[in-house]
Amino acid sequence: xxxxxxxxxxxxxxxxxxxxxxxxxxxxxxxxxxxxxxxxxxxxxxxxxxxxxxxxxxxxxxxxxxxxxxxxxxxxxxxxxxxxxxxxxxxxxxxxxxxxxxxxxxxxxxxxxxxxxxxxxxxxxxxxxxxxxxxxxxxxxxxxxxxxxxxxxxxxxxxxxxxxxxxxxxxxxxxxxxxxxxxxxxxxxxxxxxxxxxx
Numbered sequence: 001x002x003x004x005x006x007x008x009x010x011x012x013x014x015x016x017x018x019x020x021x022x023x024x025x026x027x028x029x030x031x032x033x034x035x036x037x038x039x040x041x042x043x044x045x046x047x048x049x050x051x052x053x054x055x056x057x058x059x060x061x062x063x064x065x066x067x068x069x070x071x072x073x074x075x076x077x078x079x080x081x082x083x084x085x086x087x088x089x090x091x092x093x094x095x096x097x098x099x100x101x102x103x104x105x106x107x108x109x110x111x112x113x114x115x116x117x118x119x120x121x122x123x124x125x126x127x128x129x130x131x132x133x134x135x136x137x138x139x140x141x142x143x144x145x146x147x148x149x150x151x152x153x154x155x156x157x158x159x160x161x162x163x164x165x166x167x168x169x170x171x172x173x174x175x176x177x178x179x180x181x182x183x184x185x186x187x188x189x190x191x192x193x194x195x196x197x198x199x
Contacts, residue, residue, distance in 0.1 A: 036118025044126035074142035109181030126158030
């Protein structure tokens with residue numbers, strides 16, 4: 001039977017498929033994001049619980065000699081002890097970051113971005129939890145830091161994940177990889193753009 005006049009010969013791809021006909025990668029990439037976030041969050045909270053139970057505040061202990069030391073402290077500010085008097089503002093910013101990550105994940109089409117957003121989400125939730133449940137109160141809680149490198153501010157597992165996410169996002173940006181998996185094409189050199197062939 002011939003198709004009716006004016007009817008499309010090829011049906012449009014279903015919402016669960018990519019234009020190439022392959023099943024959408026988005027559910028798998030979203031699973032990677034969530035898995036990375038859960039692992040980071042669990043590791044961060046377990047490490048902080050251990051530090052609070054076994055370390056004394058401001059009494060450094062060598063873990064790997066002078067390379068890595070343990071030094072329990074509570075930080076009311078952001079990384080590098082910035083904005084120590086604006087804990088409420090930092091809490092709101094952290095909550096906003098979590099919301100933005102969740103909204104952005106709907107466009108996810110890149111494995112690299114799935115890892116980056118997962119690390120960022122887990123780290124942000126880890127420090128946000130401290131600001132909500134730790135003393136001196138809800139929204140004003142101090143973040144638990146206990147890892148110290150030479151000539152580097154004291155940090156925690158969540159901070160490490162956030163920095164790793166920032167580095168990965170930078171690498172993806174340099175390579176031109178967008179969140180949806182598309183790549184930006186490099187511009188052609190000017191001398192090529194005006195070049196022509198002889199007849």
